[in-house]
Amino acid sequence: MANNCQPRVFIGMPVYNGEKHIRETIDSILSQTFTDFQLLISDNGSTDQTGEICREYAERDERVVYCRQKENLGMAGNFNYVVQPNGADYFKWAAHDDTLEPDYLLKCVELLDSNPSLAMAHCLTNRISDDSTWLEIYKDLGLSSSRVSERFWRVLWTVNIYEIYGVIRSEAIEKTRPVGTFFGSERNRLAEVLLQGDIGYLKEALFSRRDHESSLTALHLDSKENDNFTAMQEAHAPKAKMSSIQVAVLKLNEYFESIFRFPMPWSERISCVGILLEWSVRRLLEGSSEKYRVKLYSTAESMMKIPEPSKLSA
Template identity: 45%
Template sequence: MMPEKSPRLSIGLPVYNGEKFLPDALDSLLNQTFTDFELIISDNASTDNTEAICLAYAAQDQRIRYYRNQENIGCARNFNLVFELSNTEYFKWAAHDDLHDPDFIRKCIEILDKDPSFILCSSQVSFIDEQGEFLQHYNVHIKADSPKKYERCHELLVKHLCYPIYGVIRSDALRKVPPMGSFGNADGIFLLRLGLVGKFYEIPEYLFFARTHPEQSMSMFFPGFLSVTDKNTQYSEGVFPDFYAYTVWWDSSKKGKILFPHWRMFWEYVISIYRVQMNLHEYLRCAISLYLKLKGNEPLLIKDLLKASQKIWQSWHYIPLKTDESNAELAASVQD
């Protein structure tokens, strides 16, 4: 008997307590005009009806592979796990609450098949509400299609919401970068590292629909994310997400620990650039872009040191920490 042919694409869907939007997301993926894929679902020990929904869909569609973690392993580990479980030419992450145009995957695959120099293909993005109704277009378009690494680096250092991570990606390119980290802006730094491997292509059509709702991480830790509609590279505390809470969301084991999220991001940006083989001119151009990215962030680095000093001081004197950690506590309860 001839072995069964492997699909060309794996779609990885990490989920935790996604019963509200999961059926629509699954229908959106299973009804794609490109059908040569498997759908890998990793349920992060959900406590709602997620498991029953996934099992019902898996019974009806043989393309679905459903896994359930015995305990919640954290968002980052679950995100990485769905890729580890794949072994196909192309890979795509999907969220349990977003929707896709029926032609999204087909059009992405066509671009990647046509030009091997592109390692990731995504589309323009629209925001939808809880009912799936249109809210607004997302107008930050990542043009990381330059053959020059330092130009792609500069593009991926601007302020954006990381939606290209939900595009179709060459699996061999993904294996050239470290797995998703468990720290603030881990997805943005992951995309930067991937962009230093190869070019991105953005289809000039709105084929991806990002749902906004109160239970998602951005709504909880970055309430003003819908205002991110330009490429202003200047950051300040007023336009940053709560990266303390985000760190716990990525990895709940960090709850209650002394954190330096902004220093961690600074370090990760630096090593992302210097781990790539480039000539001196390219390194200098990337370093200039990084300086422009980080310019004005000094107060955030100081804030890390002050918060750590306060926590150490209060622990020495057995004084309960009185800063508001409700976001961090909430983060630990919503791991994908």
């Protein structure tokens, strides 16, 4: 790729203390059969060898750009920092501990190029262990639908949103609001992408999500005390101190505003409002006791409580 050419895909990788897995992740990106991309790595002030590893890759491959933040921006700040498509057709977030099969970018780009109405593309997800042992192909609701309101319903109720690491049209991601300072706000941003268009899925597992004890997901699943929620919120945005109730209110308000930010038929907009009200009442009932309040965003709880889809108007 010539220096004076814009890459077609811009990949943003936020990282903090990722020395154990980041080599494997970067290698999987640099091994893509689709080569017209740039990788921006934003280091949130790591205290391990992450910086040295990333500088090594940046020195030997011009597609890799390494940036070390002067202070820890938190997960939200770092996720927002790497959203710099700069003219690229497509954008993708990359977690420092996940991996891609060689044809992932090629097939996602081909799918988006041939389907202009799609806002993003992704594939089936492998779950792998800390040592990269394959565990299973992850099964969830899937977010695709021709109906805006059904996509919105699916974003609200699906267990994990690994689609956040899919390939997104730059014009779609640039119209969304930044990841907020409340824990779990990346789901709100994904909702705004899918309010603009559908997601196309490859029927192959070309993306691997790593499960390990130090991941925020693991901390989330193990969350049983208020101290754990506080730790998750602090990791997300260190300077934004708030309770789980405050987070719930902010999340609900942002979803509501999102419904009115993007063009759609009024019948779909009304359906989205109804879906959001149903979701908020159910979550409120779950969070009405101390026992459930901390688990308000627990994926383990959500897995058992996904309701049947509401009947949508024709």
